[in-house]
Structures are given as C-alpha cells and as structure tokens.
Amino acid sequence: MQTVSSISLAGGQGKTTMVLFVARLLAAKGHTVLAIDADPQSSLTTFLGFTVEPDSPTLLEVLKKQVDTKDGIYETRYNNLFLIPSDDALDTVQDYLAGSGTGALTLGRRLKSVAKLFNYCIIDAPPQRSQISLTVIGASDGLMIPVEASVKGLQSLIRTLELINELKEEDETFGGRVLGVVPFRDRWVGLRRTTESESNIESMKQITSQWFEEDLVLPSIRESEKFKQAINRGLTLHEMGQEDLAYPIEVLVDKIYSLDGKHDKS
Numbered sequence: 001m002q003t004v005s006s007i008s009l010a011g012g013q014g015k016t017t018m019v020l021f022v023a024r025l026l027a028a029k030g031h032t033v034l035a036i037d038a039d040p041q042s043s044l045t046t047f048l049g050f051t052v053e054p055d056s057p058t059l060l061e062v063l064k065k066q067v068d069t070k071d072g073i074y075e076t077r078y079n080n081l082f083l084i085p086s087d088d089a090l091d092t093v094q095d096y097l098a099g100s101g102t103g104a105l106t107l108g109r110r111l112k113s114v115a116k117l118f119n120y121c122i123i124d125a126p127p128q129r130s131q132i133s134l135t136v137i138g139a140s141d142g143l144m145i146p147v148e149a150s151v152k153g154l155q156s157l158i159r160t161l162e163l164i165n166e167l168k169e170e171d172e173t174f175g176g177r178v179l180g181v182v183p184f185r186d187r188w189v190g191l192r193r194t195t196e197s198e199s200n201i202e203s204m205k206q207i208t209s210q211w212f213e214e215d216l217v218l219p220s221i222r223e224s225e226k227f228k229q230a231i232n233r234g235l236t237l238h239e240m241g242q243e244d245l246a247y248p249i250e251v252l253v254d255k256i257y258s259l260d261g262k263h264d265k266s
C-alpha cells in the first residue's frame with residue numbers, strides 16, 4: 001500500500017477536492033483504495049456521501065486504538081473505494097497524540113495491519129499545523145500540496161514546506177516525498193489565464209524552487225463550477241464529460257504510480 005496525503009496549511013486550498021477526485025480515479029482504474037478523513041470538519045466524509053452512525057468507530061477510535069483498524073473501515077457507494085470517516089469529535093485526539101511522545105508515527109502504525117488489503121491510501125489532512133497533521137504527514141510516502149492561486153495560497157505553501165522540512169530535519173527516517181504542488185482555482189478568461197493567477201503561479205514556482213531542484217508545480221486545477229457540481233452529484237469529472245478538467249488529477253495519479261513504479265491497470 002502506498003500512502004499519499006493532501007496537505008496545505010490553510011482552509012479552502014483544495015485538499016479535500018483533490019483527495020476525492022484522486023481516490024475516485026484510482027478506484028475507477030481498478031485499484032483498491034482506502035480514503036481517510038483526518039479533518040474534524042469531515043468534508044471528505046460528506047463529499048463521499050457517507051453518514052457516521054452514532055457509536056460506530058471513526059478515525060478517532062482507530063488512532064486511540066480503541067478498535068482494530070479494520071473495524072473503522074467502511075464501504076462507500078463507489079466500487080473499490082473504502083473510507084475511514086471522521087466527525088468533529090476527532091479534535092479530541094490531539095491531546096492523545098501529543099501525550100504519546102511519538103504522535104507523528106501513530107497513524108502509520110495503525111495502518112500497518114490493513115496495508116495488504118489496499119493498493120493505495122489517500123488521506124485528507126486538516127488545515128492547521130496540529131498533532132493530526134503531523135501524524136498524517138508521518139504516515140505518508142507521498143505528499144500532494146494543493147495551493148489556491150492567491151496570496152493566501154502562497155502563504156499556505158510556505159507554511160506547508162516549512163513544516164515538511166522541520167519534520168525531515170527532526171527525523172532522518174521520514175520518507176515522505178513531495179509529489180507536487182497543484183495550483184487550485186486557476187482563473188482563465190477565454191483562452192487567457194488572468195494576470196493574478198499567472199503571477200501567483202509564477203510565485204509558486206519560485207518558492208518551490210528554493211526548496212527543491214526539480215520543478216514540482218504540476219498542471220493546475222481550473223476555477224470551475226463543474227467541480228462542485230461533480231461533488232454534489234457524486235460523479236467523476238470523466239463521468240461529467242470534463243476530460244480537460246480531469247487532466248491535473250490524471251497527472252497526480254501518474255505521480256502516485258511513480259512511488260512504486262507501477263503502471264496504469266486500465
């Protein structure tokens with residue numbers, strides 16, 4: 001199982017959107033996918049049309065080891081796609097993780113027992129620097145960083161890269177690789193990118209090049225109502241007939257394949 005998380009330290013950056021479409025595309029290609037909602041706001045759980053029943057285990061109970069990990073995993077309405085859901089009670093896990101001393105390793109440890117059951121695990125992270133975001137990054141082989149094409153987005157990018165770097169410096173065994181930075185809500189008018197998007201994406205390239213030698217800024221997710229419509233209707237972008245809009249998701253899936261050298265099944 002390869003574990004990939006979507007991380008960006010601000011709200012509205014496209015984290016949940018990216019997890020949803022990447023997980024659904026991998027599942028549609030025939031891979032078995034475990035999606036994990038690690039944000040107490042539980043948008044991913046909602047986007048997947050899943051309702052947490054009272055007293056049924058969620059990521060909270062899995063992290064606290066109150067249940068076996070497999071008992072926190074549910075089928076979704078989509079083939080090959082499974083979910084460890086969350087609800088707002090997940091926030092209470094922060095103290096538990098902080099108190100354990102090795103909180104950054106907790107999620108990775110809990111996933112070991114189910115690693116043989118899934119090809120990919122795709123995790124949605126919360127928008128702040130917290131014990132939860134640390135354990136999500138600690139569990140990841142690959143990191144996808146969505147960044148809104150705005151000033152707020154650039155600040156989020158810098159905070160996120162700083163956090164990843166701190167983790168690398170603290171722990172040499174940390175193996176999470178940045179798969180790419182994905183500009184989110186890139187605005188175009190007709191055939192032209194707006195000057196605002198243009199300059200923000202240029203800044204993303206400059207910031208990223210200060211940390212990495214390769215160009216990690218990937219094809220952008222365009223500003224489009226189609227994404228919201230697809231989310232609300234439970235459809236993939238391909239099912240909506242939006243092949244062009246799906247291109248950045250395809251590129252991400254290829255990056256995820258590059259983690260294990262595996263190729264497209266379909």
Ligand SMILES: Nc1ncnc2c1ncn2[C@@H]1O[C@H](COP(=O)(O)OP(=O)(O)O)[C@@H](O)[C@H]1O
Nearest residue numbers: 011012013014015016017185222223224227228
């Ligand atoms: N391509 C898009 N263009 C405009 N808005 C989008 C697009 N894709 C998703 N959205 C909307 O943007 C909002 C923020 O995205 P989300 O993925 O929830 O960000 P985060 O998880 O980082 O907070 C959501 O309400 C979502 O419906």
Ligand SMILES: [Mg+2]
Nearest residue numbers: 015016039043
């Ligand atoms: Mg979110």
